[in-house]
Amino acid sequence: MRRADFLEIARAWEGTPYHDQARLRGVGADCIGFVVGAMQEATGRHIAAPMTYGRYAVPAVALQLIADSGEADEIKVADASPGDLLYMAIRRNPQHFALLLPEGWMIHCSEPAGVRVVPYAGWMRERTRHAFRLRFLED
Known part of the structure; x- marks a missing residue:
């Protein structure tokens, strides 16, 4: 999938209200729920990501989640x-996900x-600690 097409899908989530551990466009999402939901919408397949996790992600757990997803x-x-x-x-350790947009913008759920x-x-x-390239995206 082209990056521009994926970002169009991600932008369609704008206005979705915050809801802890949700991942449904227009209904509710948290930061990882938004990212996983947009990825699932873009690829048409289930993205391996747990539905239960602490309100403040443990960095090692979140990094393992990304590694385990294979995405x-x-x-x-x-x-x-x-x-x-x-x-x-957000606090001391990484715990918040976002997608980078063009021209100095990002989209996230908070x-x-x-x-x-x-x-x-x-x-x-300044507080971005890690970045990941999604395998399904083409330049």
Whole structure:
């Protein structure tokens, strides 16, 4: 799938309300639920990701979730392109997922705002600890 097509799917989630451990466009999602839901919508297949996890993800668990899914490869944060998955620290450790958009923007789901497009700048950029390239995306 082309990156632009995937990002169009991700942007269709904008306005979805925040709901812990949900992943249904227009109904509710959390940060990983939004990403997994958009990936499932894009690929038409189930993405291996648990439905039960703590409110504040343990970094090792989240990184293992990505590795186990077989859907992404870690890349350098500096090499991230639109459509790549970002994993950032909100508190001390990484615990928040977002998708990079073109021209300095990202899309993510947070409480209480839900899924929205925001600038990828300031503390969001500074606290990005990992980036992943989704295997189903073509340049």
